[in-house]
Amino acid sequence: MYEVVVAVNIGIFTILALSVNIITGYIGQPTLGHAAFFGIGAYASAILTGKYGVPFLLSLPLSGLIAGFIGVLLGLASLRVRDDFLAITTIGTNFVVVAIFQYVPFFGASFGLSVPPAYIFGMKITYLGYLFLTIFLIILIIFFLRKLEKSWFGLAMGGIRNNEEAAGSIGIDIKKFKVVAFILGTAIAGIAGCIYAHYMTFISSVDFAFLTSITILSMAMVGGSGTIRGPIIGAIFLGLAPEVFRFAMDYRMLIYGALLVFTMRFQPEGLLGERSFLWTNIKKLFKKTYSKKEIESGM
Amino acid sequence: MLLQQIINGIVVGSVYSLTAMGATLVYSILRILDIANAGAYALGAYVGLFSYVATKNLLLSFLIGMIAMGIWGIFVQKFLYLPLLGKSPLISLITSIGLFIFLGDFIRLWAGPQIKAFPADLKLPFPGIKTENLTIMSAWILVLLTTAILLLTLWYLITKTKIGLAWRATAQDLEIAKAMGINVNVVVAFNFFLGYSFAAAAGIMIGIMYNFVSPTMGEVPAYKMLAIIVLGGLGNPVGAVVAAMLIGLIETLVGGYIGFFLPRDSIAFIAVILILLIKPQGLFVRKNI
Amino acid sequence: MAILKVENLKKFFGGVKAVNGVSVEVEMGEVLGVIGPNGAGKTTFFNTICGVYKPNEGKIIFQDKEIQGLASFQIARLGIARTFQIVKPFGDMTVLDNVISAIGINRYKSVWGSFKNSRVSETIDKAKRLLEMVELGEYEKEKAGALSLGHIKRLEIARALGINPKIIMLDEPCAGLSHDAIKDFIQLFKKLTIEGLTIMMVEHNMPTAMALCDRMIVLDYGEKIAEGKPKEIQGNEKVIEAYLGKEEEEDA
Numbered sequence: 001m002y003e004v005v006v007a008v009n010i011g012i013f014t015i016l017a018l019s020v021n022i023i024t025g026y027i028g029q030p031t032l033g034h035a036a037f038f039g040i041g042a043y044a045s046a047i048l049t050g051k052y053g054v055p056f057l058l059s060l061p062l063s064g065l066i067a068g069f070i071g072v073l074l075g076l077a078s079l080r081v082r083d084d085f086l087a088i089t090t091i092g093t094n095f096v097v098v099a100i101f102q103y104v105p106f107f108g109a110s111f112g113l114s115v116p117p118a119y120i121f122g123m124k125i126t127y128l129g130y131l132f133l134t135i136f137l138i139i140l141i142i143f144f145l146r147k148l149e150k151s152w153f154g155l156a157m158g159g160i161r162n163n164e165e166a167a168g169s170i171g172i173d174i175k176k177f178k179v180v181a182f183i184l185g186t187a188i189a190g191i192a193g194c195i196y197a198h199y200m201t202f203i204s205s206v207d208f209a210f211l212t213s214i215t216i217l218s219m220a221m222v223g224g225s226g227t228i229r230g231p232i233i234g235a236i237f238l239g240l241a242p243e244v245f246r247f248a249m250d251y252r253m254l255i256y257g258a259l260l261v262f263t264m265r266f267q268p269e270g271l272l273g274e275r276s277f278l279w280t281n282i283k284k285l286f287k288k289t290y291s292k293k294e295i296e297s298g299m
Numbered sequence: 300m301l302l303q304q305i306i307n308g309i310v311v312g313s314v315y316s317l318t319a320m321g322a323t324l325v326y327s328i329l330r331i332l333d334i335a336n337a338g339a340y341a342l343g344a345y346v347g348l349f350s351y352v353a354t355k356n357l358l359l360s361f362l363i364g365m366i367a368m369g370i371w372g373i374f375v376q377k378f379l380y381l382p383l384l385g386k387s388p389l390i391s392l393i394t395s396i397g398l399f400i401f402l403g404d405f406i407r408l409w410a411g412p413q414i415k416a417f418p419a420d421l422k423l424p425f426p427g428i429k430t431e432n433l434t435i436m437s438a439w440i441l442v443l444l445t446t447a448i449l450l451l452t453l454w455y456l457i458t459k460t461k462i463g464l465a466w467r468a469t470a471q472d473l474e475i476a477k478a479m480g481i482n483v484n485v486v487v488a489f490n491f492f493l494g495y496s497f498a499a500a501a502g503i504m505i506g507i508m509y510n511f512v513s514p515t516m517g518e519v520p521a522y523k524m525l526a527i528i529v530l531g532g533l534g535n536p537v538g539a540v541v542a543a544m545l546i547g548l549i550e551t552l553v554g555g556y557i558g559f560f561l562p563r564d565s566i567a568f569i570a571v572i573l574i575l576l577i578k579p580q581g582l583f584v585r586k587n588i
Numbered sequence: 589m590a591i592l593k594v595e596n597l598k599k600f601f602g603g604v605k606a607v608n609g610v611s612v613e614v615e616m617g618e619v620l621g622v623i624g625p626n627g628a629g630k631t632t633f634f635n636t637i638c639g640v641y642k643p644n645e646g647k648i649i650f651q652d653k654e655i656q657g658l659a660s661f662q663i664a665r666l667g668i669a670r671t672f673q674i675v676k677p678f679g680d681m682t683v684l685d686n687v688i689s690a691i692g693i694n695r696y697k698s699v700w701g702s703f704k705n706s707r708v709s710e711t712i713d714k715a716k717r718l719l720e721m722v723e724l725g726e727y728e729k730e731k732a733g734a735l736s737l738g739h740i741k742r743l744e745i746a747r748a749l750g751i752n753p754k755i756i757m758l759d760e761p762c763a764g765l766s767h768d769a770i771k772d773f774i775q776l777f778k779k780l781t782i783e784g785l786t787i788m789m790v791e792h793n794m795p796t797a798m799a800l801c802d803r804m805i806v807l808d809y810g811e812k813i814a815e816g817k818p819k820e821i822q823g824n825e826k827v828i829e830a831y832l833g834k835e836e837e838e839d840a
Binding site for chain 3: 147148150151152153154155156158159161162163165166167168169170171172173174176177180226274
C-alpha cells in the first residue's frame with residue numbers, strides 16, 4: 001500500500017518534470033515558479049468539483065485549461081522580459097500565486113481546501129486507480145512529446161533555444177512559439193495538479209511553494225534537460241531518494257541539497273543527458289550488443 | 300508617525316542593501332544568481348553568535364564571522380561556480396539552491412533547530428534615541444553605522460584601488476580582462492570574499508536587531524534579495540542599494556499604513572514584476588562604476 | 589528589373605546615425621557588394637533590411653511590396669535569407685537538423701500547422717542535397733556547435749538556402765577564414781550564382797569582393813558615397829579617401 005502512495009507521488013512529479021522541461025529544456029526559457037501552475041490546477045479542480053459539482057473527468061481537462069490560460073500571461077511576460085529577469089519574474093509569480101492561495105478566503109486561506117474524492121463512471125478511484133491513471137497520462141505525454149520532438153514545432157523550439165536571431169531569420173515566429181510552449185507546459189502541470197488534489201483529498205498553499213518549483217525543475221535537470229528520458233529518471237531518482245534514505249530521515253534535506261550540488265557540478269547535462277557518463281556508456285553497450293549480433297548473424 | 304516609519308524603512312533598507320550587496324557582487328562578476336549567498340547570511344550569524352559567546356567582544360565577533368564566511372566564499376567559487384562558468388545559468392542556479400538547502404539543514408543539525416538569541420548582556424557602546432515622537436533603538440544605529448562603513452569601504456575599494464580597477468574590468472568582460480593579463484582568479488576570489496563577508500555582517504546585525512538567530516533565517520532574504528538586485532539592475536551595486544532602500548521603505552510604509560492583505564514578503568515580488576513589465580531591464584541599467 | 593528597392597533608409601541609435609539616407613536598387617540575379625571602412629554601417633544596413641531593426645525613416649520595397657517595419661520572420665517568409673557576420677548556428681542540433689529547420693518555412697504556415705512531422709523523405713532529401721552543395725554531407729550527424737568556423741559558415745549558407753529565398757544576404761562570409769577556406773568559399777559562391785539567386789554581400793576582403801560582385805555600393809559613416817562596377821569603385825577618389833582616412837585614424 002505504501003509503495004503505491006510513493007509511486008503515485010513519483011508519477012505526479014514525473015508529469016510535472018516532463019511539463020517544465022517543455023519550457024526550459026526544449027524552448028530554453030527559465031521558469032522557476034512552475035509549482036504555481038501545479039497549484040492553479042489543483043485549486044481549480046478542488047473548487048470545480050467541490051463547489052460546483054463538476055465531475056472529475058470534466059474537471060481534469062478544465063484544470064489544465066485554466067492553468068494554461070494563466071500560463072498565457074507568463075508566456076506574454078516572457079516576450080517582454082528575458083533571461084535572468086524572466087527567471088526572477090517566474091519566481092515572483094510563484095510567490096504571488098501562493099500568497100493568493102494563502103490569504104484569500106475563497107481558496108480556503110490558511111486552512112487549506114478539502115477536496116472531494118474523484119469518481120470515474122460512478123466508481124471511486126482507489127490508490128491503485130490513481131496509479132493507473134497517472135501511468136496512463138505519462139504514456140500519453142511521452143507519445144505527445146515524441147511527436148513534438150519530430151515536428152516542425154520541435155525544430156522551431158530548438159532554433160529559439162539556440163539562437164533567437166537565427167531562428168527569426170529562417171521564418172520562425174518566435175513570439176507565438178514561446179507563448180504556445182508556455183501554454184503546453186503550464187496546462188500539463190495543471191492536469192497534474194488536479195490529480196494531486198483528489199488523490200491527497202486536501203491541499204494547501206504550502207504544497208505549491210517555491211521549494212516545490214525547485215524540486216520539479218531539478219528533477220528535469222538532474223535527469224537530463226531537453227530529453228524525454230531525463231525528467232522521468234530525474235523524478236524517479238529524486239523521488240525515491242528520500243525513501244532510500246529513510247533510515248537517515250533526519251538528514252533528508254541535507255542529502256537532497258548535496259545530491260543537487262553534486263549532480264549539477266559533475267554531470268551538468270543530467271544523469272542521462274546527451275553527454276553524460278551513464279548515457280554515453282549505455283549507448284556504447286547498445287552498439288556492442290548490436291554489432292555482436294551482426295557478426296553472429298553474418299557468420 | 301510618518302517620520303518614524305521612514306526611519307524604520309531606512310533601517311530595514313540598510314540591512315537589505317548589505318544582504319543584497321553579496322548577491323550583486325557575485326552577479327557582477329560571474330553573471331549568476333547566487334541564492335547560496337543567503338546561506339552565508341545565516342551561517343555567518345551563527346558564527347558571529349558563537350564568537351560573541353566565546354569572546355564577549357562584539358567587534359571581534361563581527362570580524363570572525365565576516366572572515367570565516369569570506370573564506371567559505373572563496374572555497375565555493377573555486378570548487379563550484381568557476382567550473383560551471385559558461386554553462387546554462389539554470390545549472391549554477393540549481394547548484395546554488397542545492398547548496399543553500401544543504402547549508403540550512405547543516406545549521407539545523409549542527410546548532411539545533413531552536414531559535415537562539417544573542418546573550419542579554421550584549422550592550423552596544425551607544426544608547427538609543429527616544430523622543431516624544433520617535434524611537435530609534437541602539438541596534439538600529441548599529442545597523443546604519445555598519446552599513447555605511449561597509450558600503451563606503453566597498454566603494455573605496457572598487458573605485459580607488461588597483462584591485463578595484465581589475466574588478467571593474469573583469470565585471471565588464473571576464474574574457475577580455477583575462478586576455479589583458481588580469482589575474483581573474485584573484486579578482487573572483489576577492490569578489491566572493493567580499494560578497495560573503497557582507498552577507499555574514501548582515502546576518503549578525505539582523506540577529507542582534509531582532510534578537511533572533513535560526514536555521515531558516517536565510518530563506519526569506521534569499522529570494523527577496525534576488526528581487527532587489529533585479530530591481531536595481533542586475534550587477535549594479537549602486538542600483539542594488541537604491542532598490543534595497545526602496546523596498547525597505549515600501550514594505551514598512553505599505554505594511555504600516557495600508558495593512559496590506561498580502562504578506563509583506565510578497566510586496567517585493569509584486570514590485571519587481573510590475574517594474575520589470577514596464578522596464579524589462581530593471582530600474583537602472585548596468586552601469587559602469 | 590529591380591527585385592529590391594531601398595529608398596532613403598535611415599537607422600539611428602540615439603545620437604548615432606548608423607544608416608543615414610541610403611538608397612539603392614538591386615537587380616534580379618545580380619551580385620551586389622556592400623563595402624566600406626569599419627563602422628560604416630554595413631551590418632546595420634543589412635539588419636534593417638532583414639527586419640532585425642526597424643528603420644527610423646525610409647522604405648524597403650521587395651518585389652513591389654513594402655516590407656519596412658515587418659518582423660524578421662515575416663521578411664524571411666517573403667523570401668529574403670541571410671547569414672551572420674558572427675555565426676549563429678543551432679549549436680546543440682545536428683547539422684542536418686539545422687538545414688531541415690529552415691525548410692520548414694514552406695511546410696507549415698501557422699504555429700498550429702507546425703505539429704506535423706518534419707522528417708518526411710522529401711524534406712530530408714532536400715536538406716541532404718543542400719548539405720552536399722556546401723560540401724558538408726559527411727557531417728550531417730554532427731552537432732553544429734562542434735564544427736570549425738569555416739564549416740559553420742557553409743552551414744549557415746545551406747540553412748539560408750533552405751528557406752528557398754529569392755535574395756540571400758551574406759554578411760562578411762569570409763571574416764575569420766583562412767586563405768584556403770576563402771578559396772573554398774569562392775568555389776561555393778560560383779554554385780550560388782548558377783542557381784539564379786540575387787545575392788547581396790557585405791565583404792571586407794577587397795580582392796574577394798572585387799572578384800565576385802557585379803556591382804558595389806560603398807558606405808561611409810552611414811551614407812552611400814559611391815556606386816558602380818568594381819573597376820569604377822577601385823579608381824573612385826572618394827572611396828580611396830574614406831578608406832585611407834580610416835587608416836590614418838587608426839594609426840593616430
